[in-house]
Amino acid sequence: MPDPRGELLHTPLLQWYAEARRDLPWRHPDCSPWGVLVSEVMLQQTPVARVLPVWTRWMALWPTPSALGGASPGEAVREWARLGYPRRALRLHAAATAIRDEHDGEVPADEGTLRTLPGIGDYTAAAVAAFAFGQRATVVDTNVRRVQARAVTGVALPAPSLTRAEVELASALLPGSDGDAATWNVAVMELGALVCTARAPRCGECPIASRCAWRLAGYPPYAGPPRRGQAWEGTDRQCRGRIVQALRESSGPVAGAELRARWPDAAQQERCIDALVHEGLVEPLDGERFQLPS
DNA sequence: GAGGCGTGGTC
DNA sequence: TGACCAAGCCT
Structure with a gap:
């Protein structure tokens, strides 16, 4: 059952994405599922610009899960360089050995199976299913949450933690076909990354500004619970x-x-x-x- | 479910 | 200038 809120947004957003999308190596048609998986883990809480050189070197060293499984976990942590959260490198290494030993060296295409791998949560499992295998998975990251909060719900920012309602909304907005759905997911994420940003949104460049509930409501400020920053010095x-x-x-x-x-x-x-x-x-x-x- | 977990760029 | 933020996951 198509959702009318989604139907109205699909065409302008997909057209915008076709023109504005960044040319990232993990989006190339010849990028392997493993390359997509590695990119998604590296991109967890980490900006694209910092991931690019590390991903490129990583894929040259370890082009397959089995190749990474042949390295030591310490080598993975060293090549992780300064991406931050080095536990991700450890978990990616563990995921690689699990793929080698339990899945014949092939990245699983099934979202539920992906979800069982270390370091792969709901977001990453859906992202790999969608972007590596073209499936109609519901991908909900911080960009999708912010775009939905503004365009559909009409508030400045989503709540601190993901709610059931947000996942259901994302699912309802998803186009019906596998291919369109996969492109829709990455298009919404790209809009959140390039236009509908957290700090200073570029509404003048937004393809769905005329239908944005937040804009139509006069840009009401964030009114949810306080968002607590992370202490750093001396921690x-x-x-x-x-x-x-x-x-x-x-x-x-x-x-x-x-x-x-x-x-x-x-x-x-x-x-x-x-x-x-x-x-x-x-x-x-x-x-x-x-x-x-x- | 709240809180811990790196690093560096941005306005 | 120093909060805030970046394609989350795990316990």
Whole structure:
């Protein structure tokens, strides 16, 4: 049952996307499902500009899941460079070995099967099903949420966490055919990334501005619960980042004393190292030395 | 379900 | 200038 709210938006948005879309390597027709999967994991909470060079190098080193599975998790973390959230590199390595060992080395096309892989949640499973396999999956990321909130719901920003209603709305707006649906998903995301941005939306360039509920309501300001920022200075996050960076940039093991020189709070740093070891991001060696996992 | 988890660019 | 934000996931 087609949703009239979606029908009105499909043509202008798909036309806009055909002209305004960025030429990204993971969108090329010859990009493998593995390339799409890698891009989606790298793009979790990370801007396109920072992902591009890392993705390119990563795909040259490990063009298949089995190739990555043949590397050590530490190599994956090192090539992850400064993308942030290095646990993603560890999980991508684990996903690669699972694909090699349990799926004949082929990225699964089924959303439910993708969802079982480490580091693959609802968003990424739907994105791979849609963008790598052309399926009619409901892809809901932060861009889709913001575009829907404005264009359809008429509010400045979505709630802090994803609601059931948002997923149902995205599903209702989806075009009926597989191909159109896959393009629609990436078109809405692209609109959110390039035009309907969080900070300073470019409504003058928006193909659906004339139908935007937020604009028609006079741009009411965000009225939801406060959105809490993330502390940084002196946090475990910063401390952990410092530790992993030191191990990444060293060709060999790093002495605990050398790490200690990089962080003022010894107790905090010890706690962070313990946590990193527990998570598998750091491997302890004899003589109070540490390295990326072998 | 709230909170933890990196890094750097933007206005 | 320093909050805010970027194709989320996991516990």
